[in-house]
Amino acid sequence: MEQRLSTSLSGNQISITPAHTIRLILGDQLNPRHHWFENTDPGVLYVLMEVRQETDYVLHHAQKIIAIFAAMRAFAGKLRQQGHRVRYVTLDDPSNRHSITDNLDALFARYQAQRMQWQLPDEWRLDQCLQNWAKAGTFEYETVDTDHFLTDRNEMSHLFKGRKQWLMEHFYRVMRRKWNVLIAADGSPVGGKWNFDKENRKPWPGTPAEPDDTRSVHDHSALWAMIEGCGVKSFGDSQAQTFRWPCDRDEALSQLEAFVEHTLPHFGDYEDAMSVSSERLFHSLLSFALNTKMLHPLEVVRRVEQAHEAGHAPLAAVEGFIRQIIGWREYVRGIYWSQMPGYDQLNGLDHHRPLPSWFWTGQTRMNCLRHSIGQSLKTAHAHHIQRLMVIGNFSLLAGLDPQELHRWYLGVYIDAFEWVELPNTAGMSQWADQGLIATKPYVSSAAYIDRMSDYCKTCHYNKKQKTSDQACPFNALYWNFFEHHGPTLRQNPRLVMAYRQIGKMNNEQRAEIRNRAQWILEHIESL
Numbered sequence: 001m002e003q004r005l006s007t008s009l010s011g012n013q014i015s016i017t018p019a020h021t022i023r024l025i026l027g028d029q030l031n032p033r034h035h036w037f038e039n040t041d042p043g044v045l046y047v048l049m050e051v052r053q054e055t056d057y058v059l060h061h062a063q064k065i066i067a068i069f070a071a072m073r074a075f076a077g078k079l080r081q082q083g084h085r086v087r088y089v090t091l092d093d094p095s096n097r098h099s100i101t102d103n104l105d106a107l108f109a110r111y112q113a114q115r116m117q118w119q120l121p122d123e124w125r126l127d128q129c130l131q132n133w134a135k136a137g138t139f140e141y142e143t144v145d146t147d148h149f150l151t152d153r154n155e156m157s158h159l160f161k162g163r164k165q166w167l168m169e170h171f172y173r174v175m176r177r178k179w180n181v182l183i184a185a186d187g188s189p190v191g192g193k194w195n196f197d198k199e200n201r202k203p204w205p206g207t208p209a210e211p212d213d214t215r216s217v218h219d220h221s222a223l224w225a226m227i228e229g230c231g232v233k234s235f236g237d238s239q240a241q242t243f244r245w246p247c248d249r250d251e252a253l254s255q256l257e258a259f260v261e262h263t264l265p266h267f268g269d270y271e272d273a274m275s276v277s278s279e280r281l282f283h284s285l286l287s288f289a290l291n292t293k294m295l296h297p298l299e300v301v302r303r304v305e306q307a308h309e310a311g312h313a314p315l316a317a318v319e320g321f322i323r324q325i326i327g328w329r330e331y332v333r334g335i336y337w338s339q340m341p342g343y344d345q346l347n348g349l350d351h352h353r354p355l356p357s358w359f360w361t362g363q364t365r366m367n368c369l370r371h372s373i374g375q376s377l378k379t380a381h382a383h384h385i386q387r388l389m390v391i392g393n394f395s396l397l398a399g400l401d402p403q404e405l406h407r408w409y410l411g412v413y414i415d416a417f418e419w420v421e422l423p424n425t426a427g428m429s430q431w432a433d434q435g436l437i438a439t440k441p442y443v444s445s446a447a448y449i450d451r452m453s454d455y456c457k458t459c460h461y462n463k464k465q466k467t468s469d470q471a472c473p474f475n476a477l478y479w480n481f482f483e484h485h486g487p488t489l490r491q492n493p494r495l496v497m498a499y500r501q502i503g504k505m506n507n508e509q510r511a512e513i514r515n516r517a518q519w520i521l522e523h524i525e526s527l
Helices: 052-056 062-081 100-111 124-135 155-159 168-179 221-229 249-270 287-291 297-309 315-339 367-379 384-397 402-412 418-429 446-452 473-484 493-504 507-522
Strands: 004-006 013-015 021-024 044-049 085-089 115-119 140-144
Touching (some): 021 100, 062 085, 062 221, 085 100, 155 315, 168 315, 249 287, 249 297, 384 402, 384 418, 384 446, 384 473, 446 473
Parallel strands (some): 021 044, 021 115, 044 085
16 A cells, blocks of 8 residues: 655645655745746655744744745645645644754655755855755755846845945946836936935825725634644734735735725825824835745836826835835845855944843833834834834944844844845844945934824923933933944044034033933833
């Protein structure tokens, strides 16, 4: 009798028939339009696996674990429907060794495979793990592209070779021309400018109303119970019974259409705005679908471009959104692959303070941080200004350890994979790379947060005061940051105004700021 083995997915069974090739699909490689799937071959076995290696390398938000596993399961089901052979190893499968390569060793022996193929991983640790494993084996192996990104891993290195700073604006213009995005017939940018960022900095007054959340709702309580039952540690609200993140490409496409129809027209005006009354405002929430490859970046860009051509969305909104995808997203991936290994260990300002405990609870009297961190813990999402100019801003001013912060960002956000998260955190947010990405540290006092949000209106602290007991901690920390890092930052031409203002302060004022900042840092847990 032929031996049979449970796939641990939907109760299906597959025979242990030899497979000449095993193809590995990682949890962020859920691209149904990949060239692998154009034809079926009974000698090819597709392998997906839920392993503790991936749930445990940092502490992850509960929704991130659920979303990736649910999407992987849905993807495996679609492949089976198309006639492909699939071996899906669930977290609770008794045969699961909870290591990608250990599982592959067992599967190679079981299926008598002769050849291994995998799509290029987007994280350094997985790329090295698979390369080292394959080189030590006795089988043939081959890597293929993911058919997803608009640049290859090394394109940025060639583009910026010999340059001290790798500025995104230069890269963005190259990408616009390369892919003919928002380019007029004469080769100039549509609208006469490359960048409409100055038009996209309005606070939200409460109108227009935030669009309804039309994403599908899933009950993943059984999946979550299994994850918890296996002992996986996590943090944040699971929302397992009312889960809204997309599980497959069809849902992701529906989400894209809803964004273009109802949200994109207002995206530009309020893309930097923040409010206690809204968790989404006019953001697309497409980053999870993009980063797991359910959607291709160019199809998203073309759809948004079409909306402008049809007169449905203003150019500033369309350009601002496209810049995030064809510009920033591809740019940080290029930074990541050009600077790894070692980029995750950079600490250019020598910051070592541990994260306060309220990063895991949101319980702080600083309203901007309470809302931004609380939202992150609740939804596994916050938009770029909350990440950069609230959470990241405080972290930099307070001298929090950038490597510890990197692990928090990597775990808390549903769209966070190291290739995109690390350059944003270490480079753009914490200046740990000493200006490779950012021309200056992105810090502000309470004034910027007040200008772009309503957080300060209901805060325990006073946004205008610097050194009193009720003064907003951002204010003293802001000036103290520039004083403390004067030897490193004083010559930066973009910081002339900050140091000019410090120069106007008398010794007593500067001492008061230093003392207040020191008190804040000593009492950071109780802020």
